[in-house]
Amino acid sequence: MAFLEINDLHVHFPIKGGILNRTIDSVKAVNGVSFQVEQGKTYGLVGESGSGKTTTGRAIIGLNEITSGQVIFEGNDLAATENKKLDVKRDVQMIFQDPYSSLNPKKRVLDIVAEPLRNYEKLSRSQEVERVADLLEKVGLSPESIFKYPHEFSGGQRQRIGIARAIALKPKLIIADEPVSALDVSVQAQVLNFMREIQKELNLTYLFISHDLGIVKHMSDRIGIMYKGRFVEEGDTEDIFSNPQHIYTKRLVAAIPDINPKNRDAQKKFREEVQLEYQKDYGRYFDEKGLAFNLRNISQTHLAALPEIGVVE
Amino acid sequence: MNDKLLEIRNLKTSFRIRDDYYAAVDDVSLNVNKNEVLAIVGESGSGKSALAFSIMGLHNRAKMEGSINFKGTNLVGLAPGKINKIRGKEMSMIFQDPLTALNPLMTIEEQIGEVIYLHNKAISNRDKKAKVIELLDQVGIPHAKYVCDQYPHELSGGMRQRVIIAIAIANSPELLIADEPTTALDVTIQAQILDLIRDLKQKMDAGIILITHDLGVVAEMADRVAVMYAGEIVEIAEVNTLFEQPRHPYTRSLLNSVPNSDEKQDKLHVIQGIVPALQNLPREGCRFKTRIPWIAESTHEDHPELHEIAPNHFVRCSCYEHFYFPDETEVENSGLS
Ligand SMILES: Nc1ncnc2c1ncn2[C@@H]1O[C@H](COP(=O)(O)OP(=O)(O)OP(=O)(O)O)[C@@H](O)[C@H]1O
Ligand SMILES: Nc1ncnc2c1ncn2[C@@H]1O[C@H](COP(=O)(O)OP(=O)(O)OP(=O)(O)O)[C@@H](O)[C@H]1O
Numbered sequence: 242m243a244f245l246e247i248n249d250l251h252v253h254f255p256i257k258g259g260i261l262n263r264t265i266d267s268v269k270a271v272n273g274v275s276f277q278v279e280q281g282k283t284y285g286l287v288g289e290s291g292s293g294k295t296t297t298g299r300a301i302i303g304l305n306e307i308t309s310g311q312v313i314f315e316g317n318d319l320a321a322t323e324n325k326k327l328d329v330k331r332d333v334q335m336i337f338q339d340p341y342s343s344l345n346p347k348k349r350v351l352d353i354v355a356e357p358l359r360n361y362e363k364l365s366r367s368q369e370v371e372r373v374a375d376l377l378e379k380v381g382l383s384p385e386s387i388f389k390y391p392h393e394f395s396g397g398q399r400q401r402i403g404i405a406r407a408i409a410l411k412p413k414l415i416i417a418d419e420p421v422s423a424l425d426v427s428v429q430a431q432v433l434n435f436m437r438e439i440q441k442e443l444n445l446t447y448l449f450i451s452h453d454l455g456i457v458k459h460m461s462d463r464i465g466i467m468y469k470g471r472f473v474e475e476g477d478t479e480d481i482f483s484n485p486q487h488i489y490t491k492r493l494v495a496a497i498p499d500i501n502p503k504n505r506d507a508q509k510k511f512r513e514e515v516q517l518e519y520q521k522d523y524g525r526y527f528d529e530k531g532l533a534f535n536l537r538n539i540s541q542t543h544l545a546a547l548p549e550i551g552v553v554e
Numbered sequence: 555m556n557d558k559l560l561e562i563r564n565l566k567t568s569f570r571i572r573d574d575y576y577a578a579v580d581d582v583s584l585n586v587n588k589n590e591v592l593a594i595v596g597e598s599g600s601g602k603s604a605l606a607f608s609i610m611g612l613h614n615r616a617k618m619e620g621s622i623n624f625k626g627t628n629l630v631g632l633a634p635g636k637i638n639k640i641r642g643k644e645m646s647m648i649f650q651d652p653l654t655a656l657n658p659l660m661t662i663e664e665q666i667g668e669v670i671y672l673h674n675k676a677i678s679n680r681d682k683k684a685k686v687i688e689l690l691d692q693v694g695i696p697h698a699k700y701v702c703d704q705y706p707h708e709l710s711g712g713m714r715q716r717v718i719i720a721i722a723i724a725n726s727p728e729l730l731i732a733d734e735p736t737t738a739l740d741v742t743i744q745a746q747i748l749d750l751i752r753d754l755k756q757k758m759d760a761g762i763i764l765i766t767h768d769l770g771v772v773a774e775m776a777d778r779v780a781v782m783y784a785g786e787i788v789e790i791a792e793v794n795t796l797f798e799q800p801r802h803p804y805t806r807s808l809l810n811s812v813p814n815s816d817e818k819q820d821k822l823h824v825i826q827g828i829v830p831a832l833q834n835l836p837r838e839g840c841r842f843k844t845r846i847p848w849i850a851e852s853t854h855e856d857h858p859e860l861h862e863i864a865p866n867h868f869v870r871c872s873c874y875e876h877f878y879f880p881d882e883t884e885v886e887n888s889g890l891s
């Protein structure tokens with residue numbers, strides 16, 4: 242049994258209209274997604290803007306209503322009605338994209354970090370202060386930070402306050418939605434290092450959402466590539482970057498800027514080739530509605546939504 | 555080819571905070587040639603946008619000293635009327651924040667059309683519309699005719715950013731300043747936009763200042779790179795030199811903090827501390843000193859200057875000769891000095 246197993250997940254948002262304001266159509270933000278995450282590992286979720294990454298993450302943690310499908314966390318289907326009462330909020334936490342707006346500016350760090358503790362544990366005032374100080378120490382902030390306000394911290398420090406809050410209840414799974422996208426490279430490094438450290442220390446599992454492939458590659462053991470609500474490819478990090486199969490993945494990988502200026506021309510040429518292939522073959526790789534096909538195994542660890550015909554095994 | 559388009563000398567741009575002025579751009583000198591991309595990199599708060607706004611004459615209340623020579627005209631102290639004639643035509647800018655740069659109450663056609671009209675009052679409505687559609691095509695917006703009549707809120711972030719770029723290149727500027735033009739975009743759209751900027755450089759012989767903190771983008775786009783820290787340029791070099799032989803401790807630290815796509819690193823380098831707020835910038839000695847406290851005080855200059863250590867390669871302060879990363883051994887490096 243996998244630690245986290247997503248089976249044929251659908252999240253559709255109704256589009257209302259007409260005089261009666263009835264549902265006339267729906268946005269199929271997540272449209273048949275399945276994947277499994279192992280405990281203690283990092284699963285990277287990549288895809289262009291609007292492909293459904295955040296919606297997938299929010300559905301897992303229960304912030305978006307699931308239209309159909311299963312979210313099986315440690316053996317319990319969180320989507321099933323009889324499990325709606327099941328309290329997994331302790332075990333599953335989310336880190337949000339924007340360290341500037343995700344913390345309440347009017348609250349002190351103590352109140353921000355202690356909030357989940359207050360919901361779940363009855364601690365005395367001094368126990369609470371002690372726990373928060375411990376948590377802050379873990380994320381590398383001094384205990385005096387407790388009485389400060391978010392604006393008194395840098396972006397990286399603020400993101401770490403968000404992480405301190407997320408790990409307060411010792412969760413098992415953290416959904417990190419673009420946790421470093423708003424940060425400077427140097428601060429990014431700090432937060433990414435830190436996330437890996439506490440992962441080891443607490444045996445945390447991450448669902449790591451990002452559109453920065455360099456960072457996803459650095460962080461992830463396994464990666465799923467989303468396009469229009471569906472997976473086009475899934476595999477170990479090595480599979481995706483060394484042997485991309487789907488035309489969309491190839492285009493994505495080709496678009497990553499190369500950090501070596503000497504490769505500039507080669508990279509440009511490669512990108513143009515991939516772009517041509519993409520234009521030529523787009524129709525073959527998607528069905529008549531523009532949706533990706535079902536994933537099929539091309540190796541033990543590697544799956545891709547390839548067209549039926551013309552596949553080299 | 556060394557065709558100077560922009561020549562900045564000892565530029566100092568200071569903002570008033572309470573009763574004092576503090577320089578956000580401090581004694582910056584640089585050139586931009588035709589058909590050249592100069593990238594400017596540095597952490598948040600290092601003064602990149604303040605420099606860009608200075609060139610564009612967009613600081614209303616800042617104190618500006620030094621000179622900005624654009625095609626023979628000094629822009630510092632130029633009358634607003636005169637700078638308006640240049641801005642949007644001979645030089646233009648893509649702003650960092652795509653949301654605030656568009657007028658929510660005007661259609662896309664009206665916004666792009668306005669810029670064209672401003673610098674060509676004789677243009678017919680038909681020609682103007684054709685030009686707008688051509689520009690939208692150029693920046694890769696599908697169904698340009700349809701998008702013309704839309705309002706900004708009806709477009710996705712990537713589309714809005716492309717409209718902003720269309721406005722910036724509407725009058726084929728000779729100097730384009732692009733402030734984080736692709737930060738909000740997906741890699742595939744980013745690649746398209748970078749191609750577009752590259753085209754502009756080659757086809758129109760334009761000079762481009764590209765501000766970004768994405769070192770991958772720098773490696774792909776730049777001819778030369780200026781690294782800014784705390785209002786100063788700390789290193790400036792040709793792009794290959796900068797990536798292969800970075801010298802200033804700040805440049806080396808920045809390069810070390812991004813995940814390297816080739817090897818699996820366990821830990822990324824973290825630069826200690828943060829860029830101080832404007833009022834707290836160290837104004838004397840090496841400004842980067844506080845962030846590399848393990849480097850001996852005596853290795854810094856009292857008044858750090860840019861040294862030309864090789865042709866076209868400038869580095870500030872002498873501390874670079876003695877710099878090492880904390881996890882390296884000092885012995886290894888001391889041989890350098
Ligand atoms: N609450 C909602 N109501 C209606 N549509 C929604 C809602 N939330 C998301 N969507 C739509 O679902 C689709 C997927 O959105 P989602 O935020 O999951 O994308 P994403 O992959 O996270 O993109 P980004 O990289 O821009 O964050 C988009 O078309 C979006 O407009
Ligand atoms: N109008 C202003 N008044 C006062 N201080 C300002 C003003 N504009 C910028 N600053 C300050 O000047 C310094 C440089 O700011 P600038 O916006 O140029 O940074 P930047 O390098 O563009 O950073 P980022 O990468 O975040 O865009 C900062 O300390 C900033 O707070």
Ligand SMILES: [Mg+2]
Nearest residue numbers: 294295296418
């Ligand atoms: Mg999202």
Ligand SMILES: [Mg+2]
Nearest residue numbers: 602603604650
């Ligand atoms: Mg800026």
